[in-house]
Amino acid sequence: MTEAAFKGTGLASGQQAPGRAGGGGAAGVMSQSDFAISVQALSHAFAGADGRAAPVLRDINLQVAKGEFIAIVGPSGCGKTTLMNLVAGLEPVQSGMVSVDGHVPRVGDRHVGYLFARDALLPWRTVLGNAALAMEIGGVDKAERNERAMSLLADVGLDHASHSYPAQLSQGMRQRVAIARTLATTPDLLLLDEPFSALDAQTKLLLQDTFARLWAHLSSTVMLITHDLSEAIALADRVVLMSARPGRIKRVFTVELPRPRSIIDLPSEPAFHRIYEELWQELREEVTR
Amino acid sequence: MNAPREVAPVSEGSLLERESEEDYDAPFLNEITRAKKKVRRDRIVSRGGQLLVLVVIFGSWQLLAQSKVIDPSFVSEPTQFFPSFWHGVVSGSLMNLLGRTLFETFIGFALSVVLGLLGGYVMAEFKVVDSIVRPFMTGFNSIPRIALAPLFVLWFGLGSLSRVVLIISLSFFIVAFNTYAGLQGVHRDHLLLARALGASRAERFFKFVLPSAAPAIFAGLQLALTYAFLGAVVGEMLTGSAGLGGYMALEMGTFNTTGFFGALVLLIIVALVVSIAMRAVEHRMLRWRTAELHGTQA
Numbered sequence: 001m002t003e004a005a006f007k008g009t010g011l012a013s014g015q016q017a018p019g020r021a022g023g024g025g026a027a028g029v030m031s032q033s034d035f036a037i038s039v040q041a042l043s044h045a046f047a048g049a050d051g052r053a054a055p056v057l058r059d060i061n062l063q064v065a066k067g068e069f070i071a072i073v074g075p076s077g078c079g080k081t082t083l084m085n086l087v088a089g090l091e092p093v094q095s096g097m098v099s100v101d102g103h104v105p106r107v108g109d110r111h112v113g114y115l116f117a118r119d120a121l122l123p124w125r126t127v128l129g130n131a132a133l134a135m136e137i138g139g140v141d142k143a144e145r146n147e148r149a150m151s152l153l154a155d156v157g158l159d160h161a162s163h164s165y166p167a168q169l170s171q172g173m174r175q176r177v178a179i180a181r182t183l184a185t186t187p188d189l190l191l192l193d194e195p196f197s198a199l200d201a202q203t204k205l206l207l208q209d210t211f212a213r214l215w216a217h218l219s220s221t222v223m224l225i226t227h228d229l230s231e232a233i234a235l236a237d238r239v240v241l242m243s244a245r246p247g248r249i250k251r252v253f254t255v256e257l258p259r260p261r262s263i264i265d266l267p268s269e270p271a272f273h274r275i276y277e278e279l280w281q282e283l284r285e286e287v288t289r
Numbered sequence: 290m291n292a293p294r295e296v297a298p299v300s301e302g303s304l305l306e307r308e309s310e311e312d313y314d315a316p317f318l319n320e321i322t323r324a325k326k327k328v329r330r331d332r333i334v335s336r337g338g339q340l341l342v343l344v345v346i347f348g349s350w351q352l353l354a355q356s357k358v359i360d361p362s363f364v365s366e367p368t369q370f371f372p373s374f375w376h377g378v379v380s381g382s383l384m385n386l387l388g389r390t391l392f393e394t395f396i397g398f399a400l401s402v403v404l405g406l407l408g409g410y411v412m413a414e415f416k417v418v419d420s421i422v423r424p425f426m427t428g429f430n431s432i433p434r435i436a437l438a439p440l441f442v443l444w445f446g447l448g449s450l451s452r453v454v455l456i457i458s459l460s461f462f463i464v465a466f467n468t469y470a471g472l473q474g475v476h477r478d479h480l481l482l483a484r485a486l487g488a489s490r491a492e493r494f495f496k497f498v499l500p501s502a503a504p505a506i507f508a509g510l511q512l513a514l515t516y517a518f519l520g521a522v523v524g525e526m527l528t529g530s531a532g533l534g535g536y537m538a539l540e541m542g543t544f545n546t547t548g549f550f551g552a553l554v555l556l557i558i559v560a561l562v563v564s565i566a567m568r569a570v571e572h573r574m575l576r577w578r579t580a581e582l583h584g585t586q587a
Contacts, residue, residue: 088485108487120478124500124577137486137496165580 035099036189036221037064037087042096043246044082055246056082060096062240062249066188069215069222071232073279074242074250075287080225081193083247087223088112088191100189110138113187113220115195119178121166127153128162131180138185145184152180156210172203176210183214190215192224196231208234209263216260229283233275234263241279244286251282365546373551383555389532390521391559393449397456398517402510404457405464409506412465413472430462434520438527447528456520460513467509471502504578507571514567518560 039062048054056079064070072080085091086098089105098105100112113134121130131149132140140148153159156176166174175195182190195211196204212235215222226232232239239253257271266272347367354361361369377383412419438455445451475498483493525534529542533552540548572579 090484107484110487112485114482114485116478116481118478120476120482122479122497122500123581124503124575133496134486137488137492165577167577167581 034066035063036066036068036101037062037070037223038097038099039063039083039087040097042083042086042093042098044079044086044091044094045246046082057086058246058248060247060249064221064223066221067219068238069224069236070238070240071224071226071236072240072242073226073229073232073283074247075244075283076227077245078242078286079245079247080242083242084191084193084223084225088114110185111188113182113185113190115178115182115190115192117194117197119166119174121174121177121181123166126163126165127158127169127177130166130177131162131184134181134185140185148184149180152184153177155214156180170203172199172207175199175207179207179211179214183218186218187220190220190222192222192226194226195224197227204228204231205264211235212261212263229276229279230267233257233272233279234261234266239275239279241282242286244289250286253279362544363546365550369547370550370554373547374554377551378555383533383536383552386531386533386536386552387555387559389449390525390534390556393452393521393524393532394456394514394517396449397453397520398460398514400453401457401460401513401517402464405461405509405513406468406506408461408465409468409472412469419469426462426465429458430466434458435523435527438524441524442528447530451528452521452524452532455524456517459516459520463513463516464506464509467505467512468502471505471509472498474505475501504575507575511564511567511571514563515560518556518563522556 039060042057042060043055044057045053045055060083062070072083074080082091086093087100087105089100089107089109100109122133125133128146128149131153132145135145135148150159150162153162156179158173158176158180161169161173166177169177175198178195196207199207208231222235224232224235229239233255236255239255241250241253242248243250253275255275257266257269257275350364351367353359354364354366374383412422434455437458438451441451441454441458445454479497479501480493483497488496521532522534522537525532526538529535529538533556537549537552540546540552
């Protein structure tokens, strides 16, 4: 992984974004297809209980470079998940523009992988069958997908349980299978919606570490939605802080921690704490508003 | 009926964090042996208990009839009707009748399953169809169908066809409603996953929806089979024609309770065997359900 290059583009786009909001023209040096994700002047609203439109997102501008790991944090209800649903194509864009790899986002895109808080493992499939599911639907032939699924299960430490059913696994083990399922198709873009939030503190650390180590071998771009500031800092190249509803991008932090990072040792790094403090101060204003 | 239960070697996340194999295996193996012993003990107790119940029922039946506390011409005697049952089986006279009854049961059941699966699928897939036919289905399903048997005889004759129709009128709805409920019960997370993975319509149905409906469908099949038996036997009784039901009606008509109970014994044994076979198929196909219901067992 060439972090330096990603850092560069990450920084540049981070500073460029607010400028673009006013300008409107997208004819910069880089075109949209150079970014894994490009979001411009995106606003979104839901129909409120009283029938009036309730704004959720306001004028979001965000460019994510290919191979970059971006985390999105913000107070509850700030529209993080809505933003991700728009990038995933699960929700139609109302105003503004979203492009993924230069295209309009399309749900079911084989180049995009998802990981949610709930593992959605199919209870009637064994661990192996679940790990191979995404490849199976992607049309990978049986021998190949089983081999790949087994090697991924070994990576997440579950090869010994390949013939167990999900009901026989702990929550952490289940989420490991979901990680294997998601990474098996080596997606160009990974959309992670609070994937570790349902786990206990220690299991969470272990899984973040597993995920980070596996991601290091991939060239996937990652967009991670999370409530957990430590998680965002530990994993991401940039952390996007959103304001309280309607969500705007309040600030973008670049995480200058070297890679590979050891998630388990990070909390003892002073740099980690500095970023955490800064991030928390800003988030606090939003949470307590 | 319970398959021997074994504790699968995977139960907890703790497995991963153990220092070495030895740490892990020793207490665990003990636990497996203990669990196996308990399973064996439980089984002996339940089989023994079942045998005891049988002995008590038929023993007291025999005693009460023999001592004329109850008139044996009403209830026969186990020492009479068991030989009658056995003779009928060996000589083949009861077996021929049984063949007819089973033939009607299975044809009726098979048609109910095909039509019921189809009906349930169409209702689940096409909301419009569901909204139109549902009140009619519910209405028809609330008719006591046995009461229609004479009508079916009028329309379809005294042969097997009228019984097959009676069975379908009973079993079809059970299969259809269970299939419908099963297909509706698919988890939202699984549908979202299917969408996110870009599953085709067929893949969505066969890999996500249908497997999740399987337990409900199997429950419907089990019940439908019971009703198919009921339909065949009662249908035969009402027309007094061939088959075990017809024979039993005839024996009752001539006040031959021994013949009646002999046939009943055969009927019970066959129904039990078929039901057990069905459950074995279900158990095989839905192994994951056992894992889900009993935690660590597969």
